[in-house]
Amino acid sequence: xxxxxHRLPDARLVMYQRVGHGLAPVxxxxxxxVAAFVKxxxx
Numbered sequence: 001x002x003x004x005x006h007r008l009p010d011a012r013l014v015m016y017q018r019v020g021h022g023l024a025p026v027x028x029x030x031x032x033x034v035a036a037f038v039k040x041x042x043x
Contacts, residue, residue: 012033014030014033016029016030
């Protein structure tokens, strides 16, 4: 995934250590990351 993210010009890879496959422990931050990414698309 780290290598593939560079293929997309506006991509951003955020990794959460020791979370596994779920986002429940970091849901608030993950949603903030999505919101920031979407906002940048409209700028």
